[in-house]
Amino acid sequence: MTVYNKEYRELQQIKLAVDCIIFGFNDNKLELLLIHRGFEPEKGKWSLIGGFVGENEDLDKAANRVLYKLSGLEDIYMEQVKAFGKADRDSSGHVVSITYSAMILKSEYNEDQVSNYNAKWFPIEELPELVFDHRDMVESAIRRLRRRVRNFPIAFNLLPAKFTLPQLQMLYEGILNESIDKRNFRRKVLQMKYLVRLEEKDMSESRKGAYFYRFDEALYKVEKNFNL
Amino acid sequence: MTVYNKEYRELQQIKLAVDCIIFGFNDNKLELLLIHRGFEPEKGKWSLIGGFVGENEDLDKAANRVLYKLSGLEDIYMEQVKAFGKADRDSSGHVVSITYSAMILKSEYNEDQVSNYNAKWFPIEELPELVFDHRDMVESAIRRLRRRVRNFPIAFNLLPAKFTLPQLQMLYEGILNESIDKRNFRRKVLQMKYLVRLEEKDMSESRKGAYFYRFDEALYKVEKNFNL
DNA sequence: GCAAAAGTGTTCAGCATACACCCATGG
DNA sequence: CCATGGGTGTATGCTGAACACTTTTGC
Incomplete structure (x- = not known):
């Protein structure tokens, strides 16, 4: 004042x-x-x-x-x-x-x-x-x-640059303290074009392996809508 | 700290x-x-x-x-x-x-x-x-x-205890700086049971007159969901 | 071949949006 | 009778929520 x-x-x-x-x-x-x-x-x-x-x-x-x-x-x-x-x-x-x-x-x-x-x-x-x-x-x-x-892509700060979708989901479940339906969660994530799937897989958590993703800051700045 | x-x-x-x-x-x-x-x-x-x-x-x-x-x-x-x-x-x-x-x-x-x-x-x-x-x-x-x-019934602080729906809508339009569809607005308002219509009408703004409403604090505390 | 985690689609209900006409009254 | 603001209903698309099976691979 x-x-x-x-x-x-x-x-x-x-x-x-x-x-x-x-x-x-x-x-x-x-x-x-x-x-x-x-x-x-x-x-x-x-x-x-x-x-x-x-x-x-x-x-x-x-x-x-x-x-x-x-x-x-x-x-x-x-x-x-x-x-x-x-x-x-x-x-x-x-x-x-x-x-x-x-x-x-x-x-x-x-x-x-x-x-x-x-x-x-x-x-x-x-x-x-x-x-x-x-x-x-x-x-x-x-x-x-x-x-x-839920509205801003800030949770990625808690993950490494490369992360898997199961990891991301567990992060959200941990933060929100509630369980989330896997299919609904993945569908929403995959709509966001700035979450880019890499070729590489994380083989440490399962035999099948889970694809790594990364958050593309530049692409996000274009769309700028986030919802999970 | x-x-x-x-x-x-x-x-x-x-x-x-x-x-x-x-x-x-x-x-x-x-x-x-x-x-x-x-x-x-x-x-x-x-x-x-x-x-x-x-x-x-x-x-x-x-x-x-x-x-x-x-x-x-x-x-x-x-x-x-x-x-x-x-x-x-x-x-x-x-x-x-x-x-x-x-x-x-x-x-x-x-x-x-x-x-x-x-x-x-x-x-x-x-x-x-x-x-x-x-x-x-x-x-x-x-x-x-x-x-x-949009999420809390706080705008009523800007109106008298008795107000009309046209008044309320103009208030929201003024605050949000956008125009709102009258029918959609009224439908949402009327779903909220804690907005109680009085018998009395405000005859000062039109020939037909507009019903007064009031915000019922006690009823709101029961429902507690607000959305406009 | 089986255990364990990854991945995949569809249905349904509720909500937001768009839209146009009749009503009541005072003058 | 008419001008003025008050009041009303329906159709459509989108979004969130619920729900179960197949795939891959190391052991």
């Missing part, structure tokens, strides 16, 4: 933070990256990856900096989810936090960084106790993810 | 604000309430209704306080839209702003308050030049409004 209530301008002692909700996919389950909190308050609980926003730092940049520090990952598709602003949400003071969410491919994730930061993946159905209102943050991010994953 | 980058904790001089995007409906057009900015920087331009968040004040409460101060309206349906956090978005310093949006019935709006605050309604197609990134804020709020108005 602007400068209406001038009186606040000097007094305000609100801190501004970002928290990152980082989704991964493993063992057919949607997972979340958390860090073990080694300090008070709430020491010993688990927490989202978060940090304070820097002076003269864009909010988006802050989220990316925090994510990078923790995961070593750059250029990750990351979106603002929402602001959490109850005055007492953080017991250490008035901290407003903006949540961002990202989807990363665990296999590209640098395992060294994980242990450096006491980070760990948890299936979203088996989360430990989280600090403050981080549970609410996770839930709102999951709702948003479930909404968006 | 929490307390990772402790170094920021003491230094941070970011200000936190809220900006309210207040929609009204008049003359079959969607309108927006703006205030004339009487001070530097950007003096003379128009601005959203905004203000800084108070110490120990919830974000939602801050938005409502600001709205109340300006419009005299309480208990308004108000929702967070998104955070705007580019470091240089406000030329007076690092100010992060969370936008909220509300829909109000102009006829309930206290006209005295408007002049007190140099506030004025503008049709959204004819907005004046706005300060900072307020134009972006408005656009994102309109996109969100258009999305939500």
Whole structure:
């Protein structure tokens, strides 16, 4: 906004933070990256990856900096989810936090960084106790993810560049937490011309083998309609 | 979040604000309430209704306080839209702003308050030049409004308790900026049992008169599906 | 030859869209 | 009686959901 209530301008002692909700996919389950909190308050609980926003730092940049520090990952598709602003949400003071969410491919994730930061993946159905209102943050991010994953080709961030349709379906089943009819699913996928079948097959999951597909970004930009 | 980058904790001089995007409906057009900015920087331009968040004040409460101060309206349906956090978005310093949006019935709006605050309604197609990134804020709020108005019974906030179907249709046409088939529109409306026809007719717009309807909150809570 | 996963079509119901005429009334 | 806005029904195509068998291959 602007400068209406001038009186606040000097007094305000609100801190501004970002928290990152980082989704991964493993063992057919949607997972979340958390860090073990080694300090008070709430020491010993688990927490989202978060940090304070820097002076003269864009909010988006802050989220990316925090994510990078923790995961070593750059250029990750990351979106603002929402602001959490109850005055007492953080017991250490008035901290407003903006949540961002990202989807990363665990296999590209640098395992060294994980242990450096006491980070760990948890299936979203088996989360430990989280600090403050981080549970609410996770839930709102999951709702948003479930909404968006049906209308935008974002789930591919959780898969390798080459993936099979059974893999993709299991991913969707994991994210949406419901089972999907194979034939209906495949028909919809195959209508999207930007999902390109490769000649190569994945022979690791079955004797018959499943064709690999890839998501063609350029072709998608032409059609730009996605629906699953 | 929490307390990772402790170094920021003491230094941070970011200000936190809220900006309210207040929609009204008049003359079959969607309108927006703006205030004339009487001070530097950007003096003379128009601005959203905004203000800084108070110490120990919830974000939602801050938005409502600001709205109340300006419009005299309480208990308004108000929702967070998104955070705007580019470091240089406000030329007076690092100010992060969370936008909220509300829909109000102009006829309930206290006209005295408007002049007190140099506030004025503008049709959204004819907005004046706005300060900072307020134009972006408005656009994102309109996109969100258009999305939500199809799936939630929120548009009724822009109409009196008793309204006619022609009124409702013109409201939707105004919000969505497209024309809608009368018969299809009415069929969908009439399927919703919580839109109750009254005996009374509005004789002011035609000789034949149009039945008044009302939105029944309690009945809606039973069905809870809305689609227009 | 059989176990295990991959792959393939059709039917049906519900919903969105397009479209044109009669009704009630005040003047 | 007529001008004005209010009110009504049907046909068509599309999309989502349900549903079961054949194919391939390594063992």
